[in-house]
Amino acid sequence: xxxxxxxxxxxxxxxxxxxxxxxxxxxxxxxxxxxxxxxxxxxxxxxxxxxxxxxxxxxxxxxxxxxxxxxxxxxxxxxxxxxxxxxxxxxxxxxxxxxxxxxxxxxxxxxxxxxxxxxxxxxxxxxxxxxxxxxx
Numbered sequence: 575x576x577x578x579x580x581x582x583x584x585x586x587x588x589x590x591x592x593x594x595x596x597x598x599x600x601x602x603x604x605x606x607x608x609x610x611x612x613x614x615x616x617x618x619x620x621x622x623x624x625x626x627x628x629x630x631x632x633x634x635x636x637x638x639x640x641x642x643x644x645x646x647x648x649x650x651x652x653x654x655x656x657x658x659x660x661x662x663x664x665x666x667x668x669x670x671x672x673x674x675x676x677x678x679x680x681x682x683x684x685x686x687x688x689x690x691x692x693x694x695x696x697x698x699x700x701x702x703x704x705x706x707x708x709x710x
Contacts, residue, residue, distance in 0.1 A: 627675030
């Protein structure tokens with residue numbers, strides 16, 4: 575898993591060096607969820623409520639066709655998860671990620687990065703008007 579994260583970080587750095595996106599590429603927004611200033615270990619009813627709100631927010635973003643992928647990281651480091659948004663701007667992706675109840679509560683913080691992906695590799699809700707299908 576650490577190798578995968580390092581590869582993503584390298585890709586982010588390389589894409590930042592390019593001046594113009596080639597026509598066969600599409601901009602996605604790669605978000606890194608990290609422990610926030612108010613992160614605490616353990617379980618409590620309050621933390622469970624925040625987690626439920628976090629998951630509901632991700633589901634809402636998926637159903638709205640804004641979120642392409644999301645998931646937690648296996649290790650228990652400061653990086654807690656990854657988000658991939660497909661929106662018109664990075665500012666829109668950042669605003670949507672900041673609207674997450676876990677981010678609002680300070681339990682998580684999110685840093686968004688532009689990420690270029692070859693067209694057709696990932697679902698592209700901006701080019702496909704059909705909403706994503708519900709997951710089982």
